[in-house]
């Protein structure tokens with residue numbers, strides 16, 4: 252009954268053009284499960300549009316469910332409106348990547364009150380009410396970043412480096428977990444005096460431009476920075492651009508995350524020390540499977556429980572393993588089909604790709 256009335260409403264919304272953009276398979280057909288997904292933005296990382304959208308759509312298509320994938324473009328009120336529209340249209344499941352826990356929670360609660368099942372995708376909504384959480388082991392991501400930096404500093408024989416940190420957005424729970432991971436590796440080095448603790452800042456909204464300005468200020472106030480933890484490839488690229496202006500690129504190791512084409516190029520150039528490859532195909536497939544189970548009122552299989560300290564509850568979760576990528580194994584990401592060789596091996600990179608065994 253709910254479905255019938257809401258489907259009519261949905262047709263009205265669609266006719267008005269409300270959700271026409273970026274929408275596939277919206278119209279529910281004859282009681283088929285329907286799933287709505289909201290991605291966060293398309294600037295903080297290439298992954299959301301180049302990987303997550305593609306792999307989620309593929310998984311839903313393969314399962315024959317109706318779905319709709321929208322992107323909030325870093326706009327919290329658009330995020331809320333999109334969620335409300337999906338709920339009104341009668342989705343069975345709502346999957347979100349929150350822009351912050353506050354707006355995420357409001358949307359999850361609205362969905363719950365409307366009888367819509369929910370999944371936190373990639374980012375846990377602190378204090379939220381999602382039924383499931385699917386992500387990578389984000390502390391492990393940070394540990395790989397810390398270990399990668401340590402290895403690059405040793406390879407470059409940099410002694411007593413001052414370490415700068417460009418953390419992700421403080422409103423993203425993942426940023427805290429990444430930081431826990433790399434700080435866990437670096438803290439003993441600071442304590443022993445092997446490394447020196449340098450500037451350490453959150454980059455609001457993972458904004459790459461802001462990261463560039465922040466890093467410029469860091470380097471001005473501490474010109475002897477010897478290593479940079481950048482929480483993802485976008486922040487890394489911002490730092491590398493600043494280092495380039497001083498002719499310091501390639502001499503100061505910079506970490507990253509997401510194995511983006513740009514990150515892989517920066518690695519091949521020797522400007523970036525490492526990235527973290529998270530196979531989003533597996534993340535999307537796992538989340539899609541749980542969503543389909545929820546839509547069919549079946550229980551999903553999870554193998555983990557993640558504690559939400561704000562909500563004081565354990566959330567049934569799936570956490571996948573990340574993998575460190577350096578110049579030695581850039582080709583693994585391409586051989587895996589995650590990034591296309593042609594996106595990395597442009598004319599300028601042809602020789603470097605060949606040297607790295609990338610065809």
Ligand code: BGC
Nearest residue numbers: 295296374423425457483509
């Ligand atoms: C994701 C990262 C991404 C970042 C910025 C995080 O929550 O886990 O993969 O780089 O957001 O979009």
